[in-house]
Amino acid sequence: MLYSSFLVTPAASLRAIKPFCAAALALALALPGAQAASMLDLPDLSAMVDYKPKTPLRVYTSDGVLIGEFGQERREFVAIKDIPLIQKQALLAIEDSRFYEHGGVDFKGVARAVIADLTGGLKQGASTITMQVARDFYLTKEKLLSRKITEVMLAYKMERTLTKDQILELYMNQVYLGQRAYGFSSAARIYFGKALKDVTIAQAAMLAGLPQAPSTVNPVSNPSRAKARQMLVLKRMHYLKYITDAQLKAAQTEDLRVRMDGQSYNNKAQYVAEMVRQSMVAQFKDDTYTRGINVTTTLISAEQDAAYDALRRNVLAYDQRHGFRGPEGFVELPKNSAEQPKAIEVALQPHPASDKLVAAVVLSVTPQSVRAALANGDTIDIGADGVRWAAAGLSPKAAAPLKIKPGSILRVVQDGKGRWSISQLPNVGSAFVALNNQTGAYRALVGGFDFNASQFNHATQAWRQPGSSIKPFIYSAALEKGYSPATQVNDAPLTLTSAETGGQPWSPQNDDDVYDGPITLRRALAVSKNVPAVRLLRAITPQYAHDFLPRFGFDGAKHPVNYTLSLGTGSVTPLQMAGAYSVFANGGFSVAPYLIQKVTDARGAVLFEAKPVAVAQETDRVLDARNAFVTTSMLHEVTVSGTAAASQKLGRPDLAGKTGTSSDAFDGWFAGFSGNCTAVAWMGYDEPQSLGSREFGSTLALPIWMDYMAVALKGKPPYAMPQPAGVSQVQGDWELDEFQGSAGVRSIDLDLLDRLKGLLGVH
Numbered sequence: 001m002l003y004s005s006f007l008v009t010p011a012a013s014l015r016a017i018k019p020f021c022a023a024a025l026a027l028a029l030a031l032p033g034a035q036a037a038s039m040l041d042l043p044d045l046s047a048m049v050d051y052k053p054k055t056p057l058r059v060y061t062s063d064g065v066l067i068g069e070f071g072q073e074r075r076e077f078v079a080i081k082d083i084p085l086i087q088k089q090a091l092l093a094i095e096d097s098r099f100y101e102h103g104g105v106d107f108k109g110v111a112r113a114v115i116a117d118l119t120g121g122l123k124q125g126a127s128t129i130t131m132q133v134a135r136d137f138y139l140t141k142e143k144l145l146s147r148k149i150t151e152v153m154l155a156y157k158m159e160r161t162l163t164k165d166q167i168l169e170l171y172m173n174q175v176y177l178g179q180r181a182y183g184f185s186s187a188a189r190i191y192f193g194k195a196l197k198d199v200t201i202a203q204a205a206m207l208a209g210l211p212q213a214p215s216t217v218n219p220v221s222n223p224s225r226a227k228a229r230q231m232l233v234l235k236r237m238h239y240l241k242y243i244t245d246a247q248l249k250a251a252q253t254e255d256l257r258v259r260m261d262g263q264s265y266n267n268k269a270q271y272v273a274e275m276v277r278q279s280m281v282a283q284f285k286d287d288t289y290t291r292g293i294n295v296t297t298t299l300i301s302a303e304q305d306a307a308y309d310a311l312r313r314n315v316l317a318y319d320q321r322h323g324f325r326g327p328e329g330f331v332e333l334p335k336n337s338a339e340q341p342k343a344i345e346v347a348l349q350p351h352p353a354s355d356k357l358v359a360a361v362v363l364s365v366t367p368q369s370v371r372a373a374l375a376n377g378d379t380i381d382i383g384a385d386g387v388r389w390a391a392a393g394l395s396p397k398a399a400a401p402l403k404i405k406p407g408s409i410l411r412v413v414q415d416g417k418g419r420w421s422i423s424q425l426p427n428v429g430s431a432f433v434a435l436n437n438q439t440g441a442y443r444a445l446v447g448g449f450d451f452n453a454s455q456f457n458h459a460t461q462a463w464r465q466p467g468s469s470i471k472p473f474i475y476s477a478a479l480e481k482g483y484s485p486a487t488q489v490n491d492a493p494l495t496l497t498s499a500e501t502g503g504q505p506w507s508p509q510n511d512d513d514v515y516d517g518p519i520t521l522r523r524a525l526a527v528s529k530n531v532p533a534v535r536l537l538r539a540i541t542p543q544y545a546h547d548f549l550p551r552f553g554f555d556g557a558k559h560p561v562n563y564t565l566s567l568g569t570g571s572v573t574p575l576q577m578a579g580a581y582s583v584f585a586n587g588g589f590s591v592a593p594y595l596i597q598k599v600t601d602a603r604g605a606v607l608f609e610a611k612p613v614a615v616a617q618e619t620d621r622v623l624d625a626r627n628a629f630v631t632t633s634m635l636h637e638v639t640v641s642g643t644a645a646a647s648q649k650l651g652r653p654d655l656a657g658k659t660g661t662s663s664d665a666f667d668g669w670f671a672g673f674s675g676n677c678t679a680v681a682w683m684g685y686d687e688p689q690s691l692g693s694r695e696f697g698s699t700l701a702l703p704i705w706m707d708y709m710a711v712a713l714k715g716k717p718p719y720a721m722p723q724p725a726g727v728s729q730v731q732g733d734w735e736l737d738e739f740q741g742s743a744g745v746r747s748i749d750l751d752l753l754d755r756l757k758g759l760l761g762v763h
Contacts, residue, residue: 127151272595362404473554478521485522668701681702
């Protein structure tokens with residue numbers, strides 16, 4: 001790290017090195033190391049002997065993928081025995097090739113550095129690794145003779161107290177390597193996205209070159225200087241015979257695949273990582289960020305990635321359907337072209353990339369094309385296909401908010417073939433959450449489109465109207481009172497009187513304003529009829545249905561005790577909805593969602609470990625198994641012939657769920673399950689407004705759910721819920737045994753003629 005840094009020009013070098021040579025070297029040579037060290041009041045080495053680095057909080061999926069890292073220092077301690085030989089050789093080759101030979105101060109190395117510096121040759125390191133460790137732990141970087149003498153003496157003391165391997169271990173875990181990375185293991189993850197044990201010779205050489213100037217000679221901030229430094233390391237490794245001619249040649253041409261975002265973790269689970277961070281801070285306070293806490297969550301990495309991709313893809317699809325809103329901003333471009341790159345860089349700083357959506361400044365436009373500049377200085381051309389979606393902004397008659405002109409700041413995205421097109425950041429909110437409905441473990445969670453744009457977690461914090469996704473719970477309540485899927489209800493216009501509503505008369509309507517007359521409850525739920533749901537609620541009473549909801553984990557205080565309850569005018573969160581639908585999926589048991597599976601400290605000691613147990617205790621039962629079975633059969637019908645029939649594209653016979661669209665399409669939902677996985681998708685604006693007159697839960701949320709389930713269910717056999725005792729098929733549909741015959745409710749609001757028409761299938 002110190003390459004004759006106290007030497008500036010040859011003349012100045014000579015003046016500076018003379019007192020160092022005359023004092024430090026004379027003292028060190030004249031006296032044994034131990035005697036010289038004893039002449040100074042040197043610090044105690046306990047911090048080295050009992051090394052406790054400031055290691056950040058790290059968050060992992062259940063299968064070991066890093067999804068979050070919190071702390072000022074990005075560090076991961078690795079024992080010397082676990083550091084690959086090639087990485088140690090690369091470091092020693094460039095920093096201290098005689099490390100295992102000298103006693104802390106390499107006088108040959110000092111002499112080489114002085115001679116090279118004075119003669120204008122290649123600058124070489126005068127400080128050994130031992131001296132660098134001494135300086136990093138205990139000393140300042142001041143270029144003073146007294147500090148240098150202390151550094152030399154402290155190095156002697158270290159060599160008496162610690163083994164060579166211990167000193168090298170300290171160095172390789174403590175040294176700063178740029179991008180907030182401390183230690184080689186952390187740097188390997190940040191620059192290359194891999195464990196230190198997996199680095200190639202070329203990558204090891206790149207990392208070994210960083211200690212000299214970590215902030216400026218790293219492949220993210222300065223690729224060209226980093227490459228030059230890497231070549232020097234490789235040549236030294238070859239000179240010292242650490243690598244062969246063939247290995248040198250291969251390493252010199254290897255594509256390093258540097259992660260230019262400087263991230264050491266998968267950023268598709270940032271909302272989950274933040275949930276964990278808050279939980280850990282509540283328990284460990286400020287120690288959270290320094291004591292090396294590792295948290296393993298219940299997430300399944302492939303499913304988390306699928307959920308993230310599904311949500312972003314479908315939110316973008318919705319946004320594209322509703323048109324271009326205009327440029328994101330504007331910058332006045334300097335007339336002097338030489339000044340433009342800096343102006344563009346500054347203008348784009350408040351517009352960071354959102355995954356693949358990057359910001360660009362328009363340089364020139366035609367009705368069929370746009371030329372733009374990216375923050376990295378690259379110029380891109382967007383052709384006719386790429387500008388077509390935003391064509392309204394290129395029209396000479398475009399209104400000012402839509403107008404695309406030089407200086408406009410746009411979002412652009414590149415496809416797999418390298419072609420650019422205009423896009424934009426969606427401004428609609430969204431959420432997705434999936435649970436293991438047997439244990440309550442989170443499988444995936446996405447709290448919004450872009451965590452960096454908004455940390456508000458819609459999955460856990462957004463209280464929204466559930467719309468028709470609340471209906472299954474009203475139908476489930478009705479089953480307890482003797483109704484069955486075959487019960488007929490009159491799907492005809494209805495007006496509730498003031499006496500019934502306790503206020504103004506109310507006339508609920510079906511979304512499509514189509515009324516089918518007598519239909520079964522099964523069919524009414526499948527196609528999400530509103531009026532039959534209101535008639536059913538009137539039959540069982542709003543109070544009964546309201547009292548039924550807490551069984552599923554709903555907060556009764558957030559739901560009305562009136563007839564609008566059946567249309568979902570209360571408030572729920574996506575997470576709450578996932579827990580509620582899990583009751584149907586698992587046969588009637590409540591589940592408590594949990595995220596943290598295990599917590600360990602830096603040494604691997606277990607601080608906490610969850611002991612999940614699949615629901616099976618009757619004390620956890622909140623719903624009769626027969627009710628759960630029959631309701632599930634109705635929810636299956638929704639996915640076969642109802643509002644979620646599009647889910648049949650998944651080609652599975654074991655899907656069940658319900659769409660939901662709140663009043664005026666302010667919210668779009670789909671909640672459903674298959675096997676042990678229950679998942680909920682939601683979309684809506686943070687400041688409630690209509691999502692569009694032609695948008696429904698089936699167009700907004702169902703596609704997200706389907707894209708996720710395609711991954712979550714891949715390779716898994718269909719699941720058939722076992723038929724519980726006490727439920728039988730009666731005239732082609734399920735019915736609880738005690739309600740067969742005259743005990744069951746056969747119709748709602750139907751007179752004799754209506755019932756006859758229903759039996760004959762005439763509407």
